Amino acid sequence: MIGQICWVDERWDKRRKYWFCFNPTYRLKNSEMRIFISYRRADVGGHADIFVGRIADRLIAHFGESNVFLDIQTIPVGREFDEFIFEQIAQADALLAIIGPDWLTELKVREEEKEDFVKAEIQSALNRGVHLIPVLIGGAFMPGTDQLPESLKRLSRKNAFAVDSGRDFHPHLTNLINKLESLTIPTYIDKGPFRGIRESYNKGNTLRFQIHEKDELLSYNDVIERWIHDDQFRSFFRSLLYDSGLSSYVWETPPITSNHLNRPFEFVLLSLPKRFGSPDRETYAQYFNVDAGDNGVIAFDNLGKDALLVVPSPCKTDVDYTNLAAFLRNAPEIQQHALWRMLGRCVKQRLSSKPLWISVAGGGVAWLHVRLDSYPKYYRYMQYRAEP
Known part of the structure; x- marks a missing residue:
């Protein structure tokens, strides 16, 4: 089975999200590796999608562009949004939590609105034992335990990867890719x-x-x-x-x-x-x-x-x-x-x-x-x- 790399592009109209999947041209060292990437579109001053797009481009280049596809699609007809997303997390071997400088602010905003899909995605990964890797972008720092709600406190103990947008971008992505390839498939x-x-x-x-x-x-x-x-x-x-x-x-x-x-x-x-x-x-x-x-x-x-x-x-x-x-x-x-x-x-x-x-x-x-x-x-x- 050829591995897949997938992430959620968060749309805060509360009605839909986009699902992206990449098929690499060759097998990973862990040939059935599935990666779920979650991020807030409103992060990095509303430009998180640009940064995540660069990360995606690098992943595509690494895994083989000829067999990589980017498909924007809505939730299948008749499917509940959250049910569909959590099914994907259940099938994932790793979740990349993209954290920018506005991530905590958005967390507090969503807490007040009683609906935060990114929080739910990370919480689901933690509860299911999915490998969780925080990826810090835009100069963000890893949130401390005292800054997170009870259900996410374990996130603060995860080893994070900082990805720079400048000249260190590619070395940082190389380290991240190596980390993903070294993960043990449970x-x-x-x-x-x-x-x-x-x-x-x-x-x-x-x-x-x-x-x-x-x-x-x-x-x-x-x-x-x-x-x-x-x-x-x-x-x-x-x-x-x-x-x-x-x-x-x-x-x-x-x-x-x-x-x-x-x-x-x-x-x-x-x-x-x-x-x-x-x-x-x-x-x-x-x-x-x-x-x-x-x-x-x-x-x-x-x-x-x-x-x-x-x-x-x-x-x-x-x-x-x-x-x-x-x-x-x-x-x-x-x-x-x-x-x-x-x-x-x-x-x-x-x-x-x-x-x-x-x-x-x-x-x-x-x-x-x-x-x-x-x-x-x-x-x-x-x-x-x-x-x-």
């Missing part, structure tokens, strides 16, 4: 009402996941509640890890506090060399009790008292629970459900205004132990080490 895993979005990095050794339910990106609070109460979700969550293709891995989540429960939930799997040797059934032996806790899944403080450990008791003498991957291969289903259920309960009890890091470190004791840490003691994924 893999979608659907089961019942749930959709997992998996992105692969570092030659497949780092996998990043987000989870949707009925097109809504789940928050940390959503996942905690589903770990505790939802059998179907726990089965789905287990399948994301079990079918990851990694034989041994670290599992890490971003830090969470009681004030950040609504942040989108995500996690990473970091591949580890396959473990050899015997599982360590001795270190935690004093705590093991298949009749205690939840189906033998127990929780206790570590020796340093700076972490809570959630640990499964062996269901039989020779079982291998060396790490999380081994546990998912060898533990009975009822105990696997118990692990996530117990973890959800422990997280709720442990939550406070101080950050909590939840992970399976993959080192030290060769027996599965999920860690609830007060600091990122063994964290390897640098993006998750910072406090929320």
